[in-house]
Amino acid sequence: MNKSDAGPSTSTANPAATPGTSLILLTGASGYIGGRLLPSLENQGYRLRCLARHPEILKPKVGPTTEVVAGDVLDRPSLDSALRGVDVAYYMVHSMSSSGSFEEADRQGAQNFNEAAKAAGVKGLVYVGGLGSDEEELSAHLRSRHEVGDILRQSGLPVCEFRASAVIGSGSASFELVRALVERLPIMLTPRWVKGKAQPIGIDDLLDYLIEALQIPLSKYRIYEVGGADKVSYADMMRAYGRQRGLKPLIIPVPVLTPWLSALWLGLITPLYARIGRAIIASIVHVTVVRDNAALTTFSVHPMGINEAMHRALVREERHFSETRWSDALSSSGRLPSWGGVRFGTRIVDSRTLTVEAPPEAVFRSIERIGGNHGWYACNWLWRVRGFIDLLQGGVGMGRGRPSSTTLRVGDTVDSFRVEAIEPNRRLRLKSEMNLPGRAWLEFEVTEAGSSTQIRQTAIFDPVGLKGQLYWYSLYVPHEFVFNGMLRGIAQAALREMRDLDTSKMPNGQTATQHHR
Numbered sequence: 001m002n003k004s005d006a007g008p009s010t011s012t013a014n015p016a017a018t019p020g021t022s023l024i025l026l027t028g029a030s031g032y033i034g035g036r037l038l039p040s041l042e043n044q045g046y047r048l049r050c051l052a053r054h055p056e057i058l059k060p061k062v063g064p065t066t067e068v069v070a071g072d073v074l075d076r077p078s079l080d081s082a083l084r085g086v087d088v089a090y091y092m093v094h095s096m097s098s099s100g101s102f103e104e105a106d107r108q109g110a111q112n113f114n115e116a117a118k119a120a121g122v123k124g125l126v127y128v129g130g131l132g133s134d135e136e137e138l139s140a141h142l143r144s145r146h147e148v149g150d151i152l153r154q155s156g157l158p159v160c161e162f163r164a165s166a167v168i169g170s171g172s173a174s175f176e177l178v179r180a181l182v183e184r185l186p187i188m189l190t191p192r193w194v195k196g197k198a199q200p201i202g203i204d205d206l207l208d209y210l211i212e213a214l215q216i217p218l219s220k221y222r223i224y225e226v227g228g229a230d231k232v233s234y235a236d237m238m239r240a241y242g243r244q245r246g247l248k249p250l251i252i253p254v255p256v257l258t259p260w261l262s263a264l265w266l267g268l269i270t271p272l273y274a275r276i277g278r279a280i281i282a283s284i285v286h287v288t289v290v291r292d293n294a295a296l297t298t299f300s301v302h303p304m305g306i307n308e309a310m311h312r313a314l315v316r317e318e319r320h321f322s323e324t325r326w327s328d329a330l331s332s333s334g335r336l337p338s339w340g341g342v343r344f345g346t347r348i349v350d351s352r353t354l355t356v357e358a359p360p361e362a363v364f365r366s367i368e369r370i371g372g373n374h375g376w377y378a379c380n381w382l383w384r385v386r387g388f389i390d391l392l393q394g395g396v397g398m399g400r401g402r403p404s405s406t407t408l409r410v411g412d413t414v415d416s417f418r419v420e421a422i423e424p425n426r427r428l429r430l431k432s433e434m435n436l437p438g439r440a441w442l443e444f445e446v447t448e449a450g451s452s453t454q455i456r457q458t459a460i461f462d463p464v465g466l467k468g469q470l471y472w473y474s475l476y477v478p479h480e481f482v483f484n485g486m487l488r489g490i491a492q493a494a495l496r497e498m499r500d501l502d503t504s505k506m507p508n509g510q511t512a513t514q515h516h517r
Contacts, residue, residue, distance in 0.1 A: 016124050017088045017214040019045035027051045028092030051082045073109035079116035091127045103144045110151040124158040126213045131165045131288035158221035160213045165288040168309040169203025170317035178237045186466050187250045194235040199227030199289040202309035208301045224295040229305040231289050240306045247465045351458040356491040358498050360446045363453045364425045366493035367444045371414035372402035378485025395435030438468035457487045
């Protein structure tokens, strides 16, 4: 947890819950904040039960001691068994992305949970709402967030409600909004709402608050306003993100873009669709800063500033990217696709598969020989031209070669690449060290498929700004020749190796065909 050395102590003889003995119910574990809270609670040693509408989807993501039960806050009877024996319950449900009136759905869900929790003897509830003064005419989104907290308190149970502004973390809506705008638009004509003040909080700090809520007495449960160390506008957030990526967006506010037009615009430019965009924009126009600092004296969290929050979001995303097989989400048709890539966050992923009648060992040996004097199996002259251009730009070019051995290790250079990860007979990932407007990887995976082997070749590019995107898409046609040819060349090399091996095993120099006769 992110503790301040000078922060107050939360040790108490009467915590809301105790690791190992108290049973905690977590709703919304498939959502953004709930999904991040789930492993944190597991690591703290709490007995955990998760409520999910589709438990079959959540079960593979939880630890062995976490229970997953079917239920829906809009289905009142399903909540009784889920809440039985629970000490503290996290209410992390939000219907903003659902069809119909999200306000009515949120209202009904909170009322059902309120009644079921009280009937089950739950000791306390923890909830995340939104910042904003009740004295203002709030947006529908913020008004609903406050109303849900009020309904939960009607149960008479202690409720620890954290009211937060924008949450900054890899994958959060606010982070994705800022990132998409900065990466795709070096010059932005922005509506007035980008000047509205907010107090964004890093996801790590919010998780610390949520976990510490189990460690304070129930008597201290109340509304806590939480935020980061900085009070900034969305324009400031864009500049903070730009500093992390070496980008300097030019932001020019104009008065003519209404929230409705802005939401449609965000739907075209960013990953957020118009419904979510409208809710975010409608909330941004309100000042969402902390007015009550009680959280800083009750909890030991020392909130980070916007620069650190943006930095951590990018670092966290990088770790998740390295640990995740992005190609797993792509079609494995066995055919060579003819598209230039799909997006995962800012990264562009171009994945191709081919099946070859050879064992994984033979295929992987062919992959490990790549580069150096052996070449790249296709269009070697294009690789040399690209390397020469890189040298002119002050890069490493293609002349570094590769180890003389037929095997590779992490850290080895392979022309303009360096080996970043390798699993023998399974996977090889190379990271480009060329002078590029972004970062690039080339990954090969081999999977046994009966008597055959599937080769998956994945090119990944993380473009920096508009220049990086133009660079990638300008190479669409060359990539078709290079990547398709490389994949076919690896398959053909594996087949040649198998034929050579069969021939070497024939008695008296006979060929395989002669022997079978």
